Amino acid sequence: MNEAIANQLSWPFREAERVAARLKEKGKTSALFETGYGPSGLPHIGTFGEVARTSWVRRAFTELTGLPSRLLAFSDDMDGLRKVPDNVPNKDMLKAFLGKPLTQVPDPFGTHSSFGAHNNARLRSFLDSFGFDYEFASSSDYYLSGKFDNALLHVLARHDEIVEIIRPTLGPERRATYSPILPIHPRTGIVMQVPIEKTDAQAGTVVWTDPETGVRFETEVTGGSAKLQWKADWAMRWYALDVDYEMSGKDLIDSVKLSSAIVRALGAEPPVCLTYELFLDENGQKISKSKGNGLSVEQWLKYAPPESLAQFMYHAPQRAKKLFFDVIPRAADDYINGVVTARTSADPYGEPAWHIHAGDIPENAGSPIGFTMLLNLASVINADSPEMLWGFIRAYIPDATAEKYPFLAQLIQYAITYNQDFIAPNKKYRAPTELERTGLKDLQARLAAGFDEYPGETAAEKIQNMVYAVGKENKFTPLKAWFDCLYQVLLGQAEGPRFGGFVALYGVDRTIALISTALAREAAAV
RNA sequence: GAGCCUGUAGCUCAGUGGUAGAGCAUUCGACUUUUAAUCGAAUGGCCGUGGGUUCGACCCCCACCGGGCUCACCA
Numbered sequence: 001m002n003e004a005i006a007n008q009l010s011w012p013f014r015e016a017e018r019v020a021a022r023l024k025e026k027g028k029t030s031a032l033f034e035t036g037y038g039p040s041g042l043p044h045i046g047t048f049g050e051v052a053r054t055s056w057v058r059r060a061f062t063e064l065t066g067l068p069s070r071l072l073a074f075s076d077d078m079d080g081l082r083k084v085p086d087n088v089p090n091k092d093m094l095k096a097f098l099g100k101p102l103t104q105v106p107d108p109f110g111t112h113s114s115f116g117a118h119n120n121a122r123l124r125s126f127l128d129s130f131g132f133d134y135e136f137a138s139s140s141d142y143y144l145s146g147k148f149d150n151a152l153l154h155v156l157a158r159h160d161e162i163v164e165i166i167r168p169t170l171g172p173e174r175r176a177t178y179s180p181i182l183p184i185h186p187r188t189g190i191v192m193q194v195p196i197e198k199t200d201a202q203a204g205t206v207v208w209t210d211p212e213t214g215v216r217f218e219t220e221v222t223g224g225s226a227k228l229q230w231k232a233d234w235a236m237r238w239y240a241l242d243v244d245y246e247m248s249g250k251d252l253i254d255s256v257k258l259s260s261a262i263v264r265a266l267g268a269e270p271p272v273c274l275t276y277e278l279f280l281d282e283n284g285q286k287i288s289k290s291k292g293n294g295l296s297v298e299q300w301l302k303y304a305p306p307e308s309l310a311q312f313m314y315h316a317p318q319r320a321k322k323l324f325f326d327v328i329p330r331a332a333d334d335y336i337n338g339v340v341t342a343r344t345s346a347d348p349y350g351e352p353a354w355h356i357h358a359g360d361i362p363e364n365a366g367s368p369i370g371f372t373m374l375l376n377l378a379s380v381i382n383a384d385s386p387e388m389l390w391g392f393i394r395a396y397i398p399d400a401t402a403e404k405y406p407f408l409a410q411l412i413q414y415a416i417t418y419n420q421d422f423i424a425p426n427k428k429y430r431a432p433t434e435l436e437r438t439g440l441k442d443l444q445a446r447l448a449a450g451f452d453e454y455p456g457e458t459a460a461e462k463i464q465n466m467v468y469a470v471g472k473e474n475k476f477t478p479l480k481a482w483f484d485c486l487y488q489v490l491l492g493q494a495e496g497p498r499f500g501g502f503v504a505l506y507g508v509d510r511t512i513a514l515i516s517t518a519l520a521r522e523a524a525a526v
Numbered sequence: 527g528a529g530c531c532u533g534u535a536g537c538u539c540a541g542u543g544g545u546a547g548a549g550c551a552u553u554c555g556a557c558u559u560u561u562a563a564u565c566g567a568a569u570g571g572c573c574g575u576g577g578g579u580u581c582g583a584c585c586c587c588c589a590c591c592g593g594g595c596u597c598a599c600c601a
């Protein structure tokens with residue numbers, strides 16, 4: 001093993017070491033990583049976090065051991081439809097299919113063979129959009145094809161033992177009826193949550209009674225004629241597939257504990273598990289969809305690149321973190337700084353950027369300018385086009401082009417969007433005084449007439465000198481008041497960029513229009 | 527009831543047993559024709575409280591106090 005890796009302490013490597021130890025103990029030569037998805041709801045920011053984090057552990061495992069591995073994205077699409085979701089069409093149609101496996105429910109969107117298939121497709125396209133390396137698995141496929149049969153028969157043989165593991169954790173009502181085995185009703189197709197009256201390990205069947213009709217059935221547990229209740233299902237999956245690693249949120253701590261106990265009852269060792277903390281909103285309160293607090297993947301990616309979201313997910317998974325808008329710029333800058341650090345560090349394995357880029361940081365990753373600075377700049381010059389930002393950036397970095405700094409080019413787009421959505425709408429434009437009206441009209445007229453007569457090598461310098469001339473000739477005292485006027489009346493802010501450079505990049509015609517707007521605004525107010 | 531996270535500068539937070547850190551805010555300075563996203567510096571800390579381990583504790587252990595979250599129906 002590489003000494004540098006052995007000595008370094010980043011959490012993906014620590015986790016990878018645990019996986020390596022498990023494999024060594026079991027004599028395995030490849031590792032299976034799993035991430036699981038509930039059937040209800042669409043992929044969200046937590047989904048991204050879980051797959052990204054698992055991928056980092058997997059990559060660290062590769063670096064550490066050189067052994068092959070797989071990442072299985074497992075969808076529990078055989079679960080029964082419990083309630084009609086709010087956010088889908090054709091709700092009335094769905095009512096008729098309550099209780100049936102999601103892969104047996106028609107797709108309310110009408111685009112896929114079933115509701116389950118629809119959600120699976122959404123999940124896969126979500127994961128694909130980030131370029132994750134994974135294999136998709138459908139629970140229904142596994143049940144129906146018989147891949148789980150051996151494990152299911154094993155669960156049947158240990159049925160009573162498993163019941164005794166779960167039973168103490170249940171409320172009195174459920175305690176009376178609980179079984180890890182949920183037969184599919186042979187006539188209605190509904191996933192039945194009923195008392196199991198008899199188990200026959202030899203025949204591979206369970207006996208139960210339909211509570212509505214009183215009809216008794218003997219159902220095979222194999223071949224998709226039955227499925228398992230959640231905790232037993234998770235355990236059986238670990239057992240059947242020999243899963244080596246799976247992480248989950250702290251809301252599943254008890255499930256991990258119980259599923260692990262079930263796996264042991266089946267005679268196997270549970271996988272290496274990691275519990276991560278959930279996200280909070282900016283006030284440290286829980287995130288709930290009804291309140292609309294927190295942040296969606298779409299919102300994040302509208303204002304910053306995916307690398308910044310990955311950076312946020314990398315840091316301290318076992319710590320509860322506030323996830324709200326203001327953390328985005330910092331995450332972006334942490335990433336940008338991390339790229340530099342990872343390139344120059346003697347121990348790149350400890351750097352988030354190493355993990356985010358799967359050990360191979362592209363030549364053109366990173367940015368010569370921080371994101372926070374770009375946001376400030378975009379705000380100050382009220383940027384509404386990439387050209388404006390490039391123009392100001394070149395004052396500091398003459399060779400700055402999109403070709404040379406493609407990541408900076410992306411950041412510029414994000415900064416413009418940010419400015420348009422958050423800064424521009426909140427600008428407070430002051431009405432000009434009489435003196436200022438005169439000065440602005442003068443400036444407008446001179447811009448329209450041309451400014452070649454003023455000293456300076458460039459248009460920016462000529463305009464700059466003209467602006468000073470206007471201020472002096474109109475007797476602004478102190479002269480600073482003239483510039484305060486330009487920023488407060490034209491740009492809606494206390495301070496701003498050098499005005500000559502601003503006009504040159506913003507455009508003479510647009511500046512003239514900007515002045516007209518300001519003058520009209522004052523007139524309307526009077 | 528059970529479990530998890532958290533308490534460090536005014537604010538938001540890093541901190542891997544060995545000199546207490548960053549960003550923002552504040553103040554001062556540099557640059558600029560008295561206007562710039564900038565640059566430099568300063569200020570700011572019983573690291574929640576009390577014990578313990580250690581040559582040495584923000585860090586490890588115990589107790590307590592404060593702030594949150596999760597699970598006890600389903601997944």
